[in-house]
Amino acid sequence: MLVEAPAAISTIALKSTIPFDKIVILSNKDEGKWNQFERFLQKRMAIANRPNQDIQVYKAHIDSPIDYQSISKVTDQWISKLSDEADTLSINLTSGTPTMTTLSVLIGKGKSNTRFLQSNPSNDVIEVEIPLDFANAYIQSASKGIAAKATSQPNLYRAFDQLTSHSDAMKTAIKKAQKIATSEVPALILGETGTGKELMANAIHQGSLRVQKPLRIVNCGALAENIVDSTLFGHKKGAFTGADKDHPGLFEQADGGTLFLDEVGELPLNVQVKLLRVLQQGEITRLGDTKSINVDVRIIAATHQDLPLLVSQGQFREDLFYRLAVGIIEMPALRNRIEDIPLIVDQLVDQINQAGIKHPSYTSKKVSDKGINFICSQPWQGNIRELWSTLNRAFLWSESTEIDTDDIANSLLKRQKNHLKHKMTMSMNDKVDIVQITDEIQKNYVLAALKASGNVKKKATEMLSLKDHQTLTNWMKRLNIDTDK
Structure with missing residues (x-):
């Protein structure tokens, strides 16, 4: 130089x-x-x-x-x-x-x-x-990359770049999100595990006037109770053993922007009181401090739990619930947005192939049309997260370049169902038709098994733990289920 x-x-x-x-x-x-x-x-x-x-x-x-x-x-x-x-x-x-x-x-x-x-x-x-020859180190690095992708969250941002969707259920949710994004009201995102609540929170922040300010994310259910207070509101030096310096909490870090509280139903009641204060007065107090700090933070909360039920049980403050539940968005389960599944599968398959392509022995794969149809027939109780894991297993086990129905079926997690655990109560003058109730339960389960199995009676018989194929046929006749379906 x-x-x-x-x-x-x-x-x-x-x-x-x-x-x-x-x-x-x-x-x-x-x-x-x-x-x-x-x-x-x-x-x-x-x-x-x-x-x-x-x-x-x-x-x-x-x-x-x-x-x-x-x-x-x-x-x-x-x-x-x-x-x-x-x-x-x-x-x-x-x-x-x-x-x-x-x-x-x-x-x-x-x-x-x-x-x-x-x-x-x-x-x-x-x-x-x-x-x-560094082949072993190379293969190990590539394999770890595949494993890291398979166990991470699927990245579906491309599916929502323009906040569009094929299914009516998602269109409704997105339409509400667009209106909420441009307002300053708190938002509460409800939905089952794996439905993309964090993704929606990101979309709301990106569509808001706060987009140039920080977005901070915390999973309330992953925080130990003794550090929730410090994590959210910060602490002063000497507030507790190990607090060797002042620490700004997430509210201060998100000042001017958005704080996403995932699984807000997991917050302890004493922290709920402080959260309510922030929403009402716009100020926080660090742990170990007496001085209040003004903050301008928009709250987006999410949960898979039934918050009204938690309120009735005294586990969630009613006044906080009404403060959060202004802009409510319900994320539809994957089984209720069938039209979106082929697009989602394409994106997940692309991510799996991208993760594996650097491995010297990897061959890119795709899901057949029959495989996608089979995916559309499943309930996906874990939603996109369960679909992501299932596809990773199918790609791992299959020797073929095309993933078919059997590959997906063999990669599904097996669950032992028992939905009748809750205690029944009756008053003296109550009356029920127990035969009709049990018939309806049986019919619903038979229909669900037939749908999930692609109307393969042998498989449906196994799923329902029935004695044999003829037993299922007899049940279908008794329950007026069309045997030609």
Whole structure:
């Protein structure tokens, strides 16, 4: 830089066959010249008509230029981070000490999307093929990537980019969400597990006037009772053992924006009182403090529980319920939005294939039309989350490139049903037709089993724990169920 001469970094940046949209330089010396070097390299890249907006020197916290332990820590941290973010990560082997180069190769070869570059004294760029077998590390990395995707939440944002849907149930929910988004009222999102309540909360925030402000998310059911207060409202130094400094809670972090309280029904009653105060007065008090802090936060809450029932049982404050339940959105279960299922399946299949494609032995797969029809016939009590897990299992077990009905059926979780656990009560003058009630229950279960099995009586018989195929046929006749269906 000082003599306007080319060296490894500028040579590779200017001559690489693949232009870099991001350049990260690690250094532990000459910190006063970093800004000057960034400008120098940006100027050269701009003249060459190459990307130049994201070039930055970062501090490498190492003990010495030959200390393997500290260099390994920094190298692994940066290569792992950039490899996860990038389609292709190029690593410069020319600059730095032999220790740095060695660790760059060892760690970089364990990633599936890295390439290695170096320059010679003539300022030529050479792509280096490392003649070592790192296949095991590569496969392990790719396999962990597949596993991480399979156990994470499916990403369905593309399905709701324009807040549209094919099913009437989702159109109704989205129409309400659009109106709520542009208002400042609290929102309460209801629905079964896995219906996409967090996704809807994100959509409401993105469609609101607070979109440029923070969105903070917390699962109230995942917080230990002794840290809920501190997490939401913050704490002062010394408020409890281990509180060695002041900590702003989520309300302060979300000031001006939105706070999404998932599974709000899990909040302890003492915290519900403080939440009510925020909604009423717009102020909080940190744990261990006496001073109130004003906050401007919009609350979006969600739960799969029956809040009115919790109110009647004294487990949820009635006044808080009415404060939250202004803009109510009910997320439909997957079984009630059949028209959306083919699109959702396509998106989930694409995500599974994208996660697996870097694995050397992976072959992309798809779901057959019959498979999609079978999916549409299932109740999906875990909704999209259950569908996501089932598809991951089907893709894992199947040897075929096309996932069919049997693959999906064999990947479904088996549940032992018993819905009659609740205690029945009757007053002295009450009267019921017990035969009619039991007939209706039997008929509903037979119809459900036939639907889930695709009208395969053998399978429906197993699902209902009946003695044999003829027993099911007799039941269907007795219950006036069309045997030709």
